[in-house]
Amino acid sequence: MDKPIIANLDDIVFDSRNKEYGAYLLRKNYTRNVRNGFIYGTIGLVLLVSIPFIAAWIEQLKPVDDEVKRLTYAELTEPPPMDENKPPPPPPTEIPPPPQRAAIKFVIPEPVPDEEAKPEETIVDIDSIKEKNVDTESKEGTEDGFDFGAAEGTGNQAVEEKKEEEPDPNAFILVEKEPLPVNLSEIKKNISYPPQAKEAGITGKVILRILVNKEGEYDKHIVVKSPHKLLTDACVEQVKNLKFTPGIQAGKPIKVWVTIPFDFKLQ
Secondary structure, eight states: OOOOOOOOHHHHHTTTSOTTSHHHHHHHTHHHHHHHHHHHHHHHHHHHHHHHHHHHHHHHHSOOOOOOOOOOOOOOOOOOOOOTTSOOOOOOOOOOOOOBBOEEEOOOOOOOOGGGOOGGGSOOOGGGGTTSEEESSOBOOBTTOBOOTTOOSOSSSOOOOOOOOOOOTTSOOOOSBOOOBSSHHHHHHHOOOOHHHHHTTOOEEEEEEEEEOTTSBEEEEEEEEOSOHHHHHHHHHHHTTOBBOOEEETTEEEOEEEEEEEEEOOO
16 A cells, blocks of 8 residues: 655645745745754853853852962151150240220210219310220220220130020011011922822921021921921922021011911812
């Protein structure tokens, strides 16, 4: 019995055609080419991933130089011997204070008869006090002396500057002009709504009390009210850039606390 002839699809398609044409060879070798391409690509990918590990392994095979390098320092010379008989250095000389400028006591004259007027309460000649200061009491000194004013000390010591007391944030202070923010709208535009607070639906009003210094600049702040720390942090990050007109009291700038609210609303 004759064996059946098994023909594949390519032989059937190209039965009556020229099999030496390129299409027949391409279809016949397609499976082999795909298999070879997959194998070669896999081998190349494995090699590419393994390069760092191979390099590290080769690095470990290199011999390690165990020799310890020792550094030697030059020997220091001995210090010179101390002379026990040498007298100690003299104490520092105290610098004398500068000379005091002459001053004359200012006395408010009272209208009295001439015979009852005291010599120290009479009006002095303007030429006699031209080179003197007017003070609460008379002082002897020179025309080129230094005016110490109300400062205490000997003249050769540093005078500690008195630190200005900080106003109470809860106290009411009467001022002629309240500090007014000059860039509040810009600061509010720079305050971004925290994404976490927005996703959680946190809304409300953050109220801060800000201490404005004499130059109209931010000094410090306290939190009066806040619905959440995320909203507070968003405000605090920007309020340090606030600028104000200085608060005025008795014609002079002073430190003043002001209250600034910041609203957070979801659209």
